[in-house]
Amino acid sequence: MTDIPxxxxxYTLKLFITGASPNSVRAVNNVRTICDQYLKNRYSLEVIDIxxxxxLATLEQVIAVPLLIKYAPSPLKRLIGNMSDKAQVLKGxxxxxxx
Numbered sequence: 603m604t605d606i607p608x609x610x611x612x613y614t615l616k617l618f619i620t621g622a623s624p625n626s627v628r629a630v631n632n633v634r635t636i637c638d639q640y641l642k643n644r645y646s647l648e649v650i651d652i653x654x655x656x657x658l659a660t661l662e663q664v665i666a667v668p669l670l671i672k673y674a675p676s677p678l679k680r681l682i683g684n685m686s687d688k689a690q691v692l693k694g695x696x697x698x699x700x701x
Contacts, residue, residue: 610644611644611674611675612644612645612646612674612675613637613641613644613645613646613672613674613675613695614645614646614672614673614674615633615637615645615646615647615648615670615671615672615673615695616647616648616649616650616662616670616671616673617629617630617633617647617648617649617650617668617669617670617671618650618652618658618659618662618664618667618668618669618670618671619649619650619651619652619667619668620651620652620653620667620668621651621653625667625668625683625684626651626667626668628684628685628686629668629670629683629684629685630649630668632684632685632686632688632691633647633670633685633691634647636685636688636691636692636695640692640697640699641697652664652667666682667682668682668683668684668685669681669682670682670685670691670694672694672695672696675696679694679695679696681694681695
């Protein structure tokens with residue numbers, strides 16, 4: 603019997619922020635830290651400043667920031683806040699990890 607290696611999903615994420623506000627900077631740092639720790643090379647993260655790209659905020663119906671949207675793997679998930687609660691972010695992204 604051969605062991606089949608587990609294929610881990612690639613995560614596609616967008617983080618909507620408002621310039622260099624403290625909450626935005628914190629959210630970017632927190633998301634990158636979590637992704638680097640738990641997803642290694644299995645994620646793409648696009649950071650979108652809604653001051654510079656308001657059309658993308660409208661297109662994605664962004665009503666509060668910082669907002670992290672997980673497009674893949676499905677289902678689509680939206681998380682609002684500075685992402686400082688690691689357990690909540692992992693749960694929201696549906697990442698099973700031992701804390």
